[in-house]
Amino acid sequence: MSTPLRRDIFIMLFFGGLSLLFGSVKFYVPGVEGAFSDLREIPMIIGAFHLINPVFAIGLAVFGSLNTPPEASFLSTALFHSIALLVTTLIFKYVKRQGPGAIVLSLFGFFYTFAYYLVLIIPLLNLTGYLVGFNLESAFVDLYESTLFSLRFEMLSTSIIVGLYLLQERFRQSLRQYSESLETLVNERTKHLDETIKELKIRQQQLVQSEKMASIGSLTSGVAHEINNPLNFISGGVFMLEKIDADLQQNEPQKTKEQYASALNMITSGLSRITDVVKALASFSRRATSDVKETDVHSIIDNTLLFIHKDISDSIKIDKKYELSRHIPIYPEKIHQVLINLLNNAFFELNKLDDENKKIVIQTKQVNNNAVIVIFNSGSSISEENMSKIFDPFFTTKNPDEATGLGLSISYMIVKEHNGKITAENLDDGVRFTVQLPLQK
Numbered sequence: 001m002s003t004p005l006r007r008d009i010f011i012m013l014f015f016g017g018l019s020l021l022f023g024s025v026k027f028y029v030p031g032v033e034g035a036f037s038d039l040r041e042i043p044m045i046i047g048a049f050h051l052i053n054p055v056f057a058i059g060l061a062v063f064g065s066l067n068t069p070p071e072a073s074f075l076s077t078a079l080f081h082s083i084a085l086l087v088t089t090l091i092f093k094y095v096k097r098q099g100p101g102a103i104v105l106s107l108f109g110f111f112y113t114f115a116y117y118l119v120l121i122i123p124l125l126n127l128t129g130y131l132v133g134f135n136l137e138s139a140f141v142d143l144y145e146s147t148l149f150s151l152r153f154e155m156l157s158t159s160i161i162v163g164l165y166l167l168q169e170r171f172r173q174s175l176r177q178y179s180e181s182l183e184t185l186v187n188e189r190t191k192h193l194d195e196t197i198k199e200l201k202i203r204q205q206q207l208v209q210s211e212k213m214a215s216i217g218s219l220t221s222g223v224a225h226e227i228n229n230p231l232n233f234i235s236g237g238v239f240m241l242e243k244i245d246a247d248l249q250q251n252e253p254q255k256t257k258e259q260y261a262s263a264l265n266m267i268t269s270g271l272s273r274i275t276d277v278v279k280a281l282a283s284f285s286r287r288a289t290s291d292v293k294e295t296d297v298h299s300i301i302d303n304t305l306l307f308i309h310k311d312i313s314d315s316i317k318i319d320k321k322y323e324l325s326r327h328i329p330i331y332p333e334k335i336h337q338v339l340i341n342l343l344n345n346a347f348f349e350l351n352k353l354d355d356e357n358k359k360i361v362i363q364t365k366q367v368n369n370n371a372v373i374v375i376f377n378s379g380s381s382i383s384e385e386n387m388s389k390i391f392d393p394f395f396t397t398k399n400p401d402e403a404t405g406l407g408l409s410i411s412y413m414i415v416k417e418h419n420g421k422i423t424a425e426n427l428d429d430g431v432r433f434t435v436q437l438p439l440q441k
Helices: 003-022 043-052 056-064 074-097 102-131 140-150 152-249 253-285 297-311 332-351 406-416
Strands: 293-295 316-322 328-330 358-367 369-377 421-427 428-437
Touching: 003 043, 003 056, 003 293, 043 056, 043 074, 043 152, 056 358, 074 421, 102 152, 140 152, 140 253, 152 253, 293 297, 293 332, 297 332, 297 358, 297 369, 297 428, 316 369, 328 428, 332 358, 332 369, 332 406, 332 428, 406 421, 406 428
Parallel strands: 316 358
Antiparallel strands: 293 328, 358 369, 369 428, 421 428
């Protein structure tokens, strides 16, 4: 059985049952044989409004007329209601297709109910009464006027109730449609938001990688400097080995032994320093993984300082206060990026000063359940106006050829990704950046 058919059967039975209930209290029309007043028309008209197939209007009329009293006529009652409800169902179907608003539909229901009585119910009631032998001695016009006068209160109450029902019904439909459209809109917006978030994450990764590559570019000269010094050691060691070879030929064993030890030490030291630089560079340039690792943050700080050694003038004192005694769960490559950005900015500010007592203090410690990294520099304070914008993307006080304005904003995003916190504050003697990272994954 199809859904519309089941729906119409339910409406026929439900509103037919209500008609029986509403028609159980009857008011007989004086002077008109076989006529009585009740409220059965209310559920009948409302049921006709909801029917899809007009044929079920006949079943509704028959079912709703089952409690017709013996002194009236069930045949007459069922017949004139069947005709009236069949016409009403067709009219309502047409009106609903026009899609009127709530007020218009309510007014239509009110006035149509009056017409329902004037044009359908009263004339059909009298005509079917003639057919079953009622009121044969009365003229149709006189009978019509008498019935109309007797049913005036039923007409008014039924018209008002039907009009109000159609008003709330249209409001209910509008609310359901609005709810469905709102749900659809929310789903669409949620889908769009998810896509936007995914795109932003991709953009964020691209920005982080772009800034990282920019940092690597700026560190190239520092790496070259760090590798050049140990290469000089190795070169000196090789030169000494050449001297040893010459001394061996001149039979100077003691001098040769001392030179050999010194050359070996120079070559070993140079190779060790080059190895450290290469390892540090590899740890920084390695593509970020998706795994959090328990990491010694001190090694990351030391590697970072090794990279930017060229920017550390003799007038800048670096004070390291490593108090943190445990490894912390982080994305190592990303935290490396944060420290590169913070220390680069610190050295940049200090290099602008003529003061000989310039210093950077790097401190690590544990505060409650957080690992705290503090980087202090004795440079100039950040203006109040700029303090609120330093973590904004593309904001920078440097010249366009010196910075992209992404370093601190990317650092901020990375720390937030760790569920941490990064802050900046002016002190009496400089600026302090504080990074808090949770000790639990």
